[in-house]
Amino acid sequence: MDFEDLVNTPRKIRILSISVAFLIAFPVYFQIMPSLIDDDLMSGGSSGPSGKWTVSFSETPIIMEEHQVLGDGDTHDTYFDVTTELDIGYIELDVDCNDNDDPGPGFTDSADGSSDVSGAEGEFEDQEASGPCSGGDSGFTMRWDVTHNYTGQNITVENMSEGELRSLWNDGGFGEGTWAATITADINALPGPVGSIVDSDEEYDITWTAMTYELVLEPVVEVET
Ligand SMILES: [Ca+2]
Numbered sequence: 347m348d349f350e351d352l353v354n355t356p357r358k359i360r361i362l363s364i365s366v367a368f369l370i371a372f373p374v375y376f377q378i379m380p381s382l383i384d385d386d387l388m389s390g391g392s393s394g395p396s397g398k399w400t401v402s403f404s405e406t407p408i409i410m411e412e413h414q415v416l417g418d419g420d421t422h423d424t425y426f427d428v429t430t431e432l433d434i435g436y437i438e439l440d441v442d443c444n445d446n447d448d449p450g451p452g453f454t455d456s457a458d459g460s461s462d463v464s465g466a467e468g469e470f471e472d473q474e475a476s477g478p479c480s481g482g483d484s485g486f487t488m489r490w491d492v493t494h495n496y497t498g499q500n501i502t503v504e505n506m507s508e509g510e511l512r513s514l515w516n517d518g519g520f521g522e523g524t525w526a527a528t529i530t531a532d533i534n535a536l537p538g539p540v541g542s543i544v545d546s547d548e549e550y551d552i553t554w555t556a557m558t559y560e561l562v563l564e565p566v567v568e569v570e571t
């Protein structure tokens with residue numbers, strides 16, 4: 347077989363070209379690879395070299411706010427539709443209220459809530475919560491971690507690979523969908539007709555937050571002195 351036989355059809359030319367490309371590429375590949383592979387990778391798996399890292403979170407909150415005035419025993423259904431390309435750290439529902447209708451102390455209104463997480467992707471537990479409308483961060487808050495034990499705090503870790511860190515901090519593809527809750531108003535006022543004139547309702551500030559993030563990993567290079 348001479349060279350003419352190798353190149354007498356387009357198909358043979360293509361095969362020959364690919365073969366030549368591999369002949370060139372493989373020695374280069376094997377020359378470079380050993381320098382990329384360190385002991386940890388050889389013994390531990392395929393997730394990159396272990397080392398010391400600073401782990402931080404570039405956070406972008408998705409927020410939806412509603413304001414509802416409710417009378418005693420009134421209920422309001424609130425819905426929060428979440429879609430994002432980013433990982434979700436947690437979902438939070440915060441209901442604040444400040445009952446300053448009654449003169450003097452006592453007869454404070456309150457807020458009751460119960461969630462419906464059936465429209466959210468993943469296995470989340472429904473919550474019940476309630477709290478007085480005493481101003482500030484009153485009322486109640488519900489929170490669901492979508493990324494396990496998510497805090498958003500910067501930390502430094504040692505002896506971990508990038509792959510291990512990325513498997514610790516991700517939402518597993520969960521948390522999107524519709525989060526819902528029912529809020530019930532509990533209005534308290536002086537008994538009798540005067541009381542209902544003085545205080546018959548309350549304004550509830552409803553805030554849903556989906557805290558999304560990008561994981562930021564930076565290797566720590568320690569300079570020996
Ligand atoms: Ca009241």
Ligand SMILES: [Ca+2]
Pocket residue numbers: 445446447448455533545546547548549
């Ligand atoms: Ca009130």
